[in-house]
Amino acid sequence: MKKATINMLPKGILFDFDGVVVDSFNSHYTAWKSAFKELFDTEIIPFPKSCTGKSPLIIAAHFCSVIGKEEQAEALFFLKDNHLDINFTKPKVLPGVFEITNFLTEKNIPYGIASNATKLFLKNSIHHLNLNFTTVFGVEDYEKPKPSPEAYITLAKALGFLENDFNNIWVFEDSLTGTTAAKLAGMKPIGILTVHSEKELKDAGSVIAFPTLFEAFEYLNDI
Structure with missing residues (x-):
């Protein structure tokens, strides 16, 4: 794994859910x-x-x-x-989820989920998959869902961050909608290549992109 070009760990990491944490x-x-x-x-x-x-x-x-x-x-x-x-059907956990959340916990880096999915689906999925996420926001929690920045601003503030911290917060997103939301929030969008190409995500504002969260974990571990 090549040495990371971003040489500082983020203050916080925010996750989209569908396509980043799970295949749902x-x-x-x-x-x-x-x-x-x-x-x-x-x-x-x-x-x-x-x-x-x-x-x-x-x-x-x-x-x-x-x-x-x-x-x-x-x-x-x-x-x-x-x-x-x-008819709840468990989604499939994507690679790197447990590794990256364990890493963030060890490093005392706050993290959480802000999704356009419903809160009930998020909570059911997290429970049945035994995922380590305690701060979770769904579409009912915002007046304006993504691509509005409200979802990520709401989550960041719930994690204790102020606006002047936002440029040091990473946001893992696989969609152009969510990438736009993260960018508008003044945060660093980090692409996950579930649906879109690296070029598409970078054109939308992603700073860097990874195939899955596992490669992102390796990247963070290399900083």
Whole structure:
């Protein structure tokens, strides 16, 4: 592993959830499909890459717009959340999650999650996967979800940081939506290559990018 080009550990690290900590695509898309089928008695379209990282209400609006039912977006949003809870399927932990959280705990570096996923899904996932995250914010906790910076500002303040600390906080993101949110918050977006290419993430504002959190852990351990 080459020597890190950032030569100081961050004051804090903030994590997106879906696509960074876990692979939850099947969990979410299965719930979208069953909720859409129940509400409209028709099959849903494939999940569009353009919706990655966006709030569930925006995703619901997109699915509804395809069949001209935009006014039903809120109903689909709540029904999908219900299906996600009732038919909860554990997501898959992505590489490096336990290594990096153990490292941060040992170094006394505060960390937490700010996601556009619902709070219930986050809490269920963390519980069933035995993940070491105690400070967690979901889409219900913000007036404006990502790409607004509110999610990451809310999390950073909950961890005890002031605004003049923000430029020393790393944010792990796999989506362009979340990368924009981190950048607007004045923090350092760090890309995870789950969905987008390194170029796409860097064009959106990522300082550096890694395949998974495991390579990011190695990078931090090399500083």
